[in-house]
Amino acid sequence: MSGAGDTLLQAEDLRVTFPTRTGAVEAVRGVSFSLGRERLGIVGESGSGKSQTGRAIMGLTPPHARVTAAKLAFDGIDLLALPAAKRRALRGKRIAMILQDPKYSLDPVMTIGRQIVEALRAHESVSRTEARERALEMLAAVQIRDPGRVFDLHPHEVSGGMGQRAMIAMMLIAGPELLIADEPTSALDVTVQLDVLAILDRLVAERGMGLIFISHDLRLVSSFCDRAVVMYAGKVVEQVPASELRNAQHPYTRGLLDCMPRIGADRHPLPVLERKAEWAA
Amino acid sequence: MPVSTAARLSRREWLLSERPASRMQARLGRAYVTWRRFSANRLAMVGLFIIVALLLVAAFAGQLATHSPIVGDLKNARLLPPSAQYWFGTDDLGRDIYSRIVHGSRLTLFVVVLVAVIAAPIGLVVGTVAGYAGGLVDAVLMRVTDIFLAFPKLILALAFVAALGPGIENAVLAIAITSWPPYARIARAETLTVRNSDYIKAVELMGASAFRIVLRHIMPLCLSSLIVRVTLDMAGIILTAAGLGFLGLGAQPPLPEWGAMIASGRRFILDQWWVAGAPGFAILIVSLGFNLLGDGLRDALDPRSGEQ
Amino acid sequence: MSAAVAIDRLEVVFDRFRALKGVSLAVQPGESFGLVGESGSGKSTLLRAIAGLSPVTSGTIAVNGRPLGKRRDKAFYRQVQMVFQDPYGSLHPRQTVDRLLQEPLAIHGIADGEKRIQRALDEVGLGSGFRFRYSHQLSGGQRQRVAIARALILEPSILLLDEPTSALDASVQAEVLNLLEEVRRSRGLTFLMVSHDLAVIAHMCGRLMVMENGEAVETLAALDLATRNVSQAYTRRLLVASEGFAGRARTG
Numbered sequence: 001m002s003g004a005g006d007t008l009l010q011a012e013d014l015r016v017t018f019p020t021r022t023g024a025v026e027a028v029r030g031v032s033f034s035l036g037r038e039r040l041g042i043v044g045e046s047g048s049g050k051s052q053t054g055r056a057i058m059g060l061t062p063p064h065a066r067v068t069a070a071k072l073a074f075d076g077i078d079l080l081a082l083p084a085a086k087r088r089a090l091r092g093k094r095i096a097m098i099l100q101d102p103k104y105s106l107d108p109v110m111t112i113g114r115q116i117v118e119a120l121r122a123h124e125s126v127s128r129t130e131a132r133e134r135a136l137e138m139l140a141a142v143q144i145r146d147p148g149r150v151f152d153l154h155p156h157e158v159s160g161g162m163g164q165r166a167m168i169a170m171m172l173i174a175g176p177e178l179l180i181a182d183e184p185t186s187a188l189d190v191t192v193q194l195d196v197l198a199i200l201d202r203l204v205a206e207r208g209m210g211l212i213f214i215s216h217d218l219r220l221v222s223s224f225c226d227r228a229v230v231m232y233a234g235k236v237v238e239q240v241p242a243s244e245l246r247n248a249q250h251p252y253t254r255g256l257l258d259c260m261p262r263i264g265a266d267r268h269p270l271p272v273l274e275r276k277a278e279w280a281a
Numbered sequence: 282m283p284v285s286t287a288a289r290l291s292r293r294e295w296l297l298s299e300r301p302a303s304r305m306q307a308r309l310g311r312a313y314v315t316w317r318r319f320s321a322n323r324l325a326m327v328g329l330f331i332i333v334a335l336l337l338v339a340a341f342a343g344q345l346a347t348h349s350p351i352v353g354d355l356k357n358a359r360l361l362p363p364s365a366q367y368w369f370g371t372d373d374l375g376r377d378i379y380s381r382i383v384h385g386s387r388l389t390l391f392v393v394v395l396v397a398v399i400a401a402p403i404g405l406v407v408g409t410v411a412g413y414a415g416g417l418v419d420a421v422l423m424r425v426t427d428i429f430l431a432f433p434k435l436i437l438a439l440a441f442v443a444a445l446g447p448g449i450e451n452a453v454l455a456i457a458i459t460s461w462p463p464y465a466r467i468a469r470a471e472t473l474t475v476r477n478s479d480y481i482k483a484v485e486l487m488g489a490s491a492f493r494i495v496l497r498h499i500m501p502l503c504l505s506s507l508i509v510r511v512t513l514d515m516a517g518i519i520l521t522a523a524g525l526g527f528l529g530l531g532a533q534p535p536l537p538e539w540g541a542m543i544a545s546g547r548r549f550i551l552d553q554w555w556v557a558g559a560p561g562f563a564i565l566i567v568s569l570g571f572n573l574l575g576d577g578l579r580d581a582l583d584p585r586s587g588e589q
Numbered sequence: 590m591s592a593a594v595a596i597d598r599l600e601v602v603f604d605r606f607r608a609l610k611g612v613s614l615a616v617q618p619g620e621s622f623g624l625v626g627e628s629g630s631g632k633s634t635l636l637r638a639i640a641g642l643s644p645v646t647s648g649t650i651a652v653n654g655r656p657l658g659k660r661r662d663k664a665f666y667r668q669v670q671m672v673f674q675d676p677y678g679s680l681h682p683r684q685t686v687d688r689l690l691q692e693p694l695a696i697h698g699i700a701d702g703e704k705r706i707q708r709a710l711d712e713v714g715l716g717s718g719f720r721f722r723y724s725h726q727l728s729g730g731q732r733q734r735v736a737i738a739r740a741l742i743l744e745p746s747i748l749l750l751d752e753p754t755s756a757l758d759a760s761v762q763a764e765v766l767n768l769l770e771e772v773r774r775s776r777g778l779t780f781l782m783v784s785h786d787l788a789v790i791a792h793m794c795g796r797l798m799v800m801e802n803g804e805a806v807e808t809l810a811a812l813d814l815a816t817r818n819v820s821q822a823y824t825r826r827l828l829v830a831s832e833g834f835a836g837r838a839r840t841g
Contacts, residue, residue, distance in 0.1 A: 045758040046729075160628075189627035190785060190830040197834050216758065223833035259763035261792035263831065264815040269767040270792070273760035299726070300718035307685050307721035479679040483739070486640055486671055487693040488663040501683050 008178050008210040009035040009057065012071035016052045016061055027052040027065075029234035035178070039204065039211040041221030041242065044231035045256075050214045053231070054180045057212070058097050059087045074178065093123040096176040100183040102163030106155040106170075113139075113151030116170045123174040138169040142199050161192035165199060172203060179204065180212045185220070197224060218245065218256055230256075233280035252279050318581040325577020331570025339386040346380035351535045353377075360553045370555040372546065378559050381537035385560065388538045389567060392453050392522045393515050399457035401511050404464025405503060409495050411465070412472025423469070430462045434517075435524055442530045449538065452531035456521050460514065467510055471503040505582035512575035516568035523564055539564050591654035593618040593747055593779040594639060599648035601634050608634040610803040611648065618653075618746070621773065621780040623790035623797035623811070625827065631803040632783045636749050639781070640671050652747065663697060670740040674752035676732035680724040686710075686735050687720045693743050709738040713768060730761035734768065741772065748773075750782040754789065766793060787814065787831040799824045 016028040028049040033040065044050040056067045059079065072079045074095060079087065099105040107115055116135040120126065126134070132151075139147035142165040155163050164184060171179065184200065185193040201224070204211050215221050221228050222245040230238040230253045238250040248254055255273035297314070301307040319325055338345060347368065353359075353375030363370045369378035411422040429437070434456075441455035475481060476499075484498055523540025525531035532538030534545075539560040546557030592615040601609040609631045616622040624632040637643040639650055641661035650657045652669060673679040680689060690709055694702045710720060713734040724732055733753060740748060753769065754762040770793065773780055784790050790797050791811045799806040799821065807821045819825055829835075 045760060190787075191627060191826055194830050194834065201834075218759070219833045223835065256759060259760050261763075261766065261788045263788050263791045263828070266792075266815075269770060270763040272763050272767065275760075299722075301685075301721035302718075304685065304687060304721060307687075307723065311723065479673040479675055480681045482642055483671070483673065483679055483736075484681075484692060486642070486666060487696050487743070488661075488666040489692070489696050493696070498681060 006075070007034050007036055008075060009212075010071055010073045011053075011057070012069060014053065014056060014069040014072060015067070016049070016056050017066045017068075018062075019064060019066075026234055028056065031231070031234075031236050033229050033236065033239060035210050035212065037208050037210050038227065039213060039225040041213045041215060041225035041228040042231060043215060043218050043221050043228055043256075045216055047233070048231040049234040050231050051182055054097065054182050054212060054214050058091060058095060058180060060097070089123075092119065092171075092176070093174050094176050095178045095180065096171040096174070097180045097182065098164075098167055098171050098184045101187040102155060102160060102167050103187075106163060106167060108155055111152050111154055112158070112166045112170075116166070116173055119170045120173045134173060135169070138173045139166070141203065142166070142169045143195075144169075159192075160188050161196055164188060164196050168196075168200060168203070172207075175207070176209065178210045178212070180214070182214045183216070184213075186215070186217070193220075218253075219260070222246075235280070237279060250279075251276065315581050319577050322577045322580060324573050325580070328570045328573025328575075328577055331566060332574055335386055335390065335567055335570065338383055339390045342384045342387055346377075346383045348377035348380045350376065350381045350384040350537045360549065360556065362553070363555055369559040370553070372542070372556045373549065378542075378555065381542060382539065382560055382563050385537040385539045385542065385563070388449065388532060388536060389519055389522070392449070392456070393518055393571075395453045396457045396460055396518050397511050397515070399454075400460035401464055401507060403457075404461040404466075405468050405500060405507060407461070408465040408468025408470075409472045409499050409503060412469040412476060413491065413495050413499060415476075419469075422465070426462045426465045429459065430466075432459070434459045435521055438521060438525060439528070439530065442525060447530045447533060449532040449536065452522055452525045455525070456518055460518065463514075464507055464510060467506050468500075468503045471506055472499050475499060475502055505578075509575055509579040509582065512571055512578055515571040515575075519564060519568055519571075592616060592651070593620070593653060594622075594781060595649075595651040596635070596639070597649045597651075599635065599638060599650065600646040601631070601638055601643055602646045608643075608803055609638070612800070612803070612805050613648075614798055614805070614808065616779060616781055618779055619777055620796065621782065621794045623794035624781070624783045624800060625785065625787055625790050625797055626800035626806075627785060629802060630800040632800050633751055634803075635800075636671070636751050636781065636783050640669065640749055641665075666745075667697065667743050668745050669747045669749065670743060670745040671749040671751065672733075672736050672740050672753045675756050676729045676736065677756070679736050680727075680732055682724060685721045685723055686715075686727075689724075689735060689739055690742055693739065697743065699743075705742060709742045712741065712772065713738045728761075729757050730765060733757060733761075733765050737765075737768065737772065741776070744776075745778070747779045747781065750780060752784050753782070755784065755786065762789075769793065787827055791815070799827065 011034070012032045014028055014031045015026060018025045018027060031049070031053055042050045042053060052061065055061050057072070057079070061067050067080065069080060074090065106112070113132070113135055116138060117128070117131045120131050120134060136147045136151060139150055144150050144162060144165055150158065150162065150166070155166070158166065181200070185196055188196060213221060213225050222242045225242045228240055228242050228245055229236055230250065232252050238248055238253045240248055245253070245257070248257065252273070258271045259273050261270060295306070296310045298306065298310065301310055353371065355375045358367065358371045358375040360373055361367055361371045367377050367379065369382065372378055372381070407422050407426065411419040437459045438452070438455040441458055442451050445451040445454065481494065481498060484494055522531055522538070523543065526538045526540025527544040529544065532541050534541065542560040543557045546560070549556045594616040596612060596614050598611045598613055599609050600607070600611055612631070612635060624635060626632045634643055638645050639652070652665065657665070687706060690706045691702055694705060699705070706720070707717065710717065715731065715734055715738070719727070719731065727735065750769070754765050757765060766789065772778065780793070782790065782793055791814045794811055796808065796810050798808045801823055806823050807819065809819060809824070813819060814828065817828065819828065
């Protein structure tokens with residue numbers, strides 16, 4: 001069920017600024033939202049700041065950038081005030097992140113099994129045999145049919161969908177409470193996307209995790225998530241329950257919904273999004 | 282853009298304009314951005330300063346030298362230490378070392394520029410043709426390149442000079458012949474990177490001939506890595522020329538080539554260190570200058586150098 | 590009236606990988622035909638084979654009635670042009686827009702380049718201020734417009750489009766799709782368009798072919814997609830997938 005109970009994450013006036021040769025660029029400009037044990041979708045186009053928001057929560061913003069917030073708390077812990085070592089301890093153990101393309105996010109020279117085992121042993125002291133057992137269990141949990149064989153394969157030897165499932169296994173094995181998924185299915189074929197999402201869906205529900213789903217795909221977010229946050233130019237322009245997305249109020253969201261071609265809806269020409277300067281103000 | 286409007290905008294704004302109105306403006310604007318990147322690097326500017334100084338010294342050698350570089354005062358002025366009259370002292374033939382170094386800068390420049398002008402185009406052509414054509418052409422050209430690369434540079438240069446006879450022109454030729462293979466390798470690597478890119482395919486799809494594609498589309502892409510590599514190599518070229526001069530196979534006396542000066546000063550190195558020391562120091566400074574310049578160029582020309 | 594593009598039992602084999610396993614199709618002049626499939630379906634290979642960018646192992650390709658041989662000649666390039674997928678890779682990084690548009694004119698020795706370039710830029714909705722910009726100074730949508738202008742400057746009759754909007758944001762995609770439709774209408778072009786996105790194909794094309802693993806699964810009209818009048822299971826799966834995620838697990 002959505003929302004109820006403890007607030008896992010609270011962000012208030014989150015800002016991420018990058019210094020560049022031509023002045024400071026604010027990628028995220030005052031984003032606020034809270035997350036319980038539910039699925040929150042952050043939707044936006046490129047340059048909206050959605051990825052940087054996810055990375056700021058994880059603490060993975062590039063070191064030369066500045067992250068500030070009135071409040072950025074995970075389970076009551078102030079993330080920005082934490083020393084680096086404690087932040088690192090949280091990462092993976094309690095907050096995990098899945099990235100877009102397993103080709104680039106999995107270590108190409110290590111076998112899949114070894115990476116999962118390493119992820120587990122970084123957070124729990126278990127024997128190598130036990131770690132291997134749990135890794136195999138996890139691979140089976142993400143519906144990889146022959147876990148023993150895949151355990152010894154390298155990332156380039158498996159398909160995109162399988163690689164992404166391996167990444168999910170690797171990130172969930174330590175049992176985190178919050179998962180941030182940054183465009184987890186964008187690099188996959190359309191039929192494979194559904195399979196991977198179903199696995200994610202089941203695991204998140206079973207473990208009662210909170211999920212932040214970052215995507216450019218409004219349709220996907222409206223069908224997969226409980227709530228949606230729409231971002232434009234570093235700001236949140238709309239926060240709405242996913243089922244209500246169709247009746248969104250903000251002209252940007254409406255424009256975005258309308259401009260996508262849909263099977264059965266024959267609109268020639270497609271309505272084009274007219275960007276207004278005040279949305280970015 | 283009419284001249285009056287251009288005068289109203291500052292020149293900087295005109296160069297950085299987002300809407301260039303002519304080919305020239307776009308090209309200059311781009312050069313300006315590269316210059317800004319380069320000039321932000323202090324060490325690179327030091328390198329540039331040194332090289333510009335070298336050019337000026339070579340250009341005004343006649344005016345800057347205090348004495349004749351080839352005629353010395355044998356009777357009174359042999360092996361004198363640095364003084365107010367002879368700024369770097371004199372050598373064993375009574376010649377002013379400072380003036381010899383000043384005039385020798387011309388020879389250094391001569392060697393370096395000629396080698397670059399001969400070796401770089403050869404390497405560029407061989408590399409791009411090999412990379413674009415692929416197959417047998419690539420294999421043959423690369424094996425030829427490998428053959429040249431298999432020999433240590435100085436040994437090969439020695440062999441050529443021995444065959445052609447000593448003299449600075451032959452030394453230049455010999456060094457050029459041994460310098461082109463790395464440029465071919467670089468050009469080929471760049472060509473292979475871009476060979477299958479969509480923009481090359483797009484030009485193929487317009488019906489461009491292979492010649493046109495290599496000349497007008499691929500070569501411009503190889504230029505910046507090549508320029509960087511050539512600049513960084515210049516230090517090595519100077520040293521090779523100095524080495525040949527040292528062995529008596531490069532510039533012949535009485536030419537004030539810096540390597541030959543070190544060779545003849547070798548005998549006096551313990552008591553009259555300035556005879557070998559001064560040209561040695563000159564080589565050091567100029568090599569350093571080229572290295573710093575080359576590094577700076579690499580950082581400025583390569584847009585991938587990590588700025589957000 | 591002969592087909593604009595007629596392909597008969599095309600086979601393309603790379604080393605030992607069979608990218609296309611005997612595909613046939615016919616596109617009528619003025620038609621907009623779509624190729625849909627996932628990765629490995631062979632749809633892009635088919636397009637490249639027509640353009641002469643992929644070697645053909647067996648089968649025939651005929652354009653405007655003339656069968657094509659191993660090589661393409663200049664006359665072919667004045668009839669058929671291509672728009673590529675990646676706007677960040679299809680424009681030469683060191684050339685201005687002006688130079689990019691000059692190139693096809695120079696290759697074919699076409700005069701009055703000045704006027705043609707102006708017209709090409711106007712047609713794709715880019716003002717003259719864009720003419721001397723370099724590609725890194727353009728956004729993804731603007732680059733794709735330049736790519737379209739470049740493809741059209743030789744006035745071809747057939748345009749091959751390889752996922753022209755896949756790399757663009759949704760809002761920019763709508764603009765580029767509208768532009769493509771407008772251009773097709775005003776010039777009476779034939780389109781052969783490849784995409785993995787069923788909705789985009791259904792919007793842009795009258796007929797489409799679904800491909801999987803180098804083979805043609807089904808050829809149908811776009812209207813059939815809307816009415817769910819599909820005969821193959823794979824097509825149905827693609828249709829379902831295009832609607833988003835269904836079947837949420839019950840929590841608790």
